[in-house]
Amino acid sequence: IVAFSPDGKRALSGSKDTTLIMWDITTGEIIRRFEGHTDQVRSVAFSPDGSTAVSGGNDAAVILWDVKTGQVIRRFEGHQDTVRSVALSIDGSQLLTGSYDDTMKLWDVETGEILHTFEHTEDVVSVAFSPDGEMALSSADTVIHLWDINGEELQTFVGHSSWVKSASFSPDGRMIVSSSDDSSVRVWNINNGDELCHFLGHTDYVEQAIFSPDGSSVLSSSGDGTLRLWNVTNGAEIRRFSGHTDQIMSVDLSVDGKILLSGSYDMTARVWNTETGEQIGQFNGHSGALVSVDLSADGTRALTNDGINLMLWDVTTGEPLQTFEEGLQSESFIGTAVLSPDGKTVLGSDNTRIMVWDITTEQALHILEGHENWIYSIAVSPDGRKALSSDEGGVIILWNLTAGTEIRRLEGHSGSINSVIFSPDGQSALSASQDTTLILWDVDTGQIIRRFTGHTAAVQQGVFSGNGRTVLSGSVDGTLRVWNVADGREIRRMDQGKTVWSVAYSSDGQVAVSGSADSTLRLWDATPLKLDALLRWTFAHRYVPELSCTQRTQYRVGPDCNSEGIFPTHTPYPSQP
Template identity: 30%
Template sequence: MKNTLLFIVMLSLLIACAPQEAPSPPETAPEFASSEDTPESNDQPEEGLNNETSSPREVISPENTSRITQISILGKGTLNDIAWSPDGTILAFGTSAGVYLYDGHTFEALRDIKTGYSVTALAFSPAGDKLAMGSIFADVFIYHLNENSTPQKLDRRTGEHIGSITCLAFSESGNFLVSSDTYNNVRIWDLENNVETQILIGQYGSIQSVAFTQNDTAVVSVSSGQSIHSMYLWDVQSGVQLQTWEIGSDATGLSSFAMALSPNGSQLFHSKDDNSIEIIDMASGNVLMPLIYVGESPIFGLESSTSGNFLAVGNWEDEIHVWDAVSGIELSQFDGHQGRIMNIAFSPDDQLIVSSDSTGIVHIWNPNEGSIIATMDDFVESQGTMALTTDWSALATPMEINTIQLMNINAQTVLTIEGHTQIVNDVAISPDGKTLVSCSEDRTVRFWDIETGSQTNQGDFLCNALAFSPNNNLLAIKSWDGHVLLLNEETGESALLTGGLGYAWSQSDIAFSADSTMVAAGRDHQVFVWDAINQINLYALAGHTDEIYGIAFSPDNKTLASSSLDGSILLWNLETGSQIVSLKANNNGVRTLAFSPSGQLLASGGEDGCITIWDLSSMEPIRCLGGHNRWVLRVAFSPDGKQIVSGGADSTFRFWGVP
């Protein structure tokens, strides 16, 4: 980098808006994915990304897109659930990428279970030989730990819904399993025959917990509605609803009501409007004891210990309070998390708690003292954005805890880069592979040495998108308010391309043409194209009806593609500035675009979780690659055209190709 400090004054002159957090979409299967594109069909290699048996051998073309498969996956995904084995020797973590088993004493990784689907719920059998896994597509799988075999899918005989599995619980004998889903159905499964025996329908509100009770002859489920909270008792053999109780109401209509069953179904814990907690005996329906929660923050979640003698209470202030449920005494308070509490689980002997937060950080701690035993950062969530070296040997991605991970794809090593004090918005790698640039909500743009991870320079600017020119001479820096700064790395000079344009909200990418002569970015509903050499505006392209997201130049520099929250992709003629065609991708936003090196194909990724491959000769979609269970935020073709990589809001990077 040469004289890059010269652009700091220009950076500090620009005023930018703070970003708005994007809501998570419903976790459903991609709308137009065929059955072969569902995550279950994607073969997952057991080794790293350089697995020779699954490496792509053909250049991706319109003729072979039907044979594209997921080659490998990078990242452990978004953490959804945690479970201890009954003997405490194994900790299981269910994520959007699969299941990861850790030693319950040393907390070291033991085994990865490559599922190919998002695992939303976990439960160990009483004997500890089976692990039940619920998927995002309403299926339940059984994994036999002693056999280390492929998880076996249970036969669902009723219902066509595709809601995620939310809760799982084994019977005391281990012969039956009960599950609930986001469509408020409760199913009972016969594990000797691996089939569904009953579906229990008729509950109001979101199901919070399920358990077997009364010596496995009944199932209890508890649900929370907007203002009515209920408990249901069901006969296991007939599926008949035996009893219903209203266990409280929320006069405010807020969603702060929380419930949890003890593992054996004998007790119900639930919060009340006054922030107190009631313990109800399931046999009599009597209130055993109120626990007086003194915190002012609303209760977010409850978790009972294995014995039922202890209760953990999570609140909206990222705290966890632990109570002795027998004496009613609060034992400890844990405030080690920096994000919203997502999961809480007691060890079988009640001596440890494992908990995770919205950043993906996992803490193991002593519930009697609130002291940390161990911390795991294996599941820290990535932002889903990425930058790759030109030879695709390394990938950089911002993480939720203000760090950047630089991953060596071939060696399977990770370098963590620290320095930013707030969330990192974007990263870019110079074409010569020597420099990494990052921008953050801490209003800085930082330059890093790729080999060492050390910071080499810094400028002050609230930036949300970065791009290097292919010739390695220019760096484009875009702000939330739509301003674009062009930095010449050879001379250190900078130019404001948007001078005189004023404020315009911009969440879009920024991109250079292949010959480095043009740069483009979105401003509100328009796409602006500039001459990068003479620093003048060439076009202001109007056609989208909502915010611009994706920007991509064709390899021959003749066409520009843009995508938007309006669900469309527009192709533009760069010689005339006229619109060539409008492609309707879906009813949701299209977040990212990439041309294939041949220019024959366009890949798009969006809020439906699908990577759509477009044939540009027919202007038709010819394949949907389903795998991500949340938004696809980045997509790119490899320089040789043999691979596609996609980055998702599910904290995974998936590599695709024709084996």
């Protein structure tokens, strides 16, 4: 699972290895890792200001994290099973969590106190706040529930024939959009529960559906390998993102969010216009499946890696600019590669070593040696002076890039570490691991600040929000999660359905991108959902149904039904002359 920071500069991912990782969106580098969960991280979310992140996991834990330090601010204890989704209110003061223990809980973020428990009869898969923060939304089985934040159920939305995967509010709080295993996307009227629109076209489960910022369209992602944009007014399909023919292993977004880069097992890297959905470029120079891609900070160059060839491309022309080979061992495999923030150097892993190249001269500057196991990820600090690397044995090494020497080791994961990243300020780091957890580290001391737990399978990637307050994670469990860094709580969860290999944030923090084993690129709404407007509507349009005779007796509501089992009706007011 992954989540963008509010400013779009960082993303946070959670994994099956129990950790979360914060990423720098511009460089693709790991800022820090969050460790605190003991099982797979299933959901993550940033706070509105990006200073904290929340995560939830298979260990039933909900953790609030400090994004800057990676420390656990608070643990929220109360769920008895997997925490499948989390959401923070727009002011960050309240938290919603949905769990497989058949409950949704409302928490006070400041105290960690449970304000209310919303009982369900099935696993709660998704939760959301209304834009005004006064109502809550939950999905369980085939039904969507609308609640007053104080615990009263206001409305149910029934129509899906299979499990509801996601449900969220429109920006104005007047509509709800839902997606389901029945391959459909539906839009509902909050006032009366009526279905307003039914989008048909996907040929497999629909993992996620979200409204556009203006509420005029809906974006959906499906197991059929496509992303589709729909017109809410007439139900027509506006456009779709499709093209890759195999699993998408890595994605990255330009700083302005207009360009999307994807790398796939189909041996191509593709460039997309996020506004139109059109593929505007393709890099075909590789002879093997692409395992990593990275965009330069200005979005003009792309670094691609197929494990054998490490190539730098001109994004505009699609022409290869450079190939990096010097210093590599014969028959070596390049596990991962990244550009430095200033775009002057390239770092690539070579089995258990890291090569550092000068882009201008193409000469090897350093060979960093110290790992005893296969290197899985590399990250460069924001100032370009340090680097982090993680390996198959669960070890993270902090390097001095100026001297080419090891500074310290960070040890705390119980499984291989799939990704590492520095926080935006470079003071902490986030790691995502096979042990289903993410860990947030203090870079200066090497100490664990906190763990993010909740994923039920390996966490492939974690990224920070731009302000470092939330973390976005993606996992083999098929979910993207947003975490509050301050206390480690899972704020939001998005179900991809298939393994999420890579995640990224848009620069404004509103959109998350995932690359998946289902060969699709999916765009997700990564903004914290409000709760205010919906509650105001609830109080103004509340409907109270007539009680049956049995209910009147049970709840002692008079007048009673007569001997024929007929309850009395109100006498209408006389009509006005």
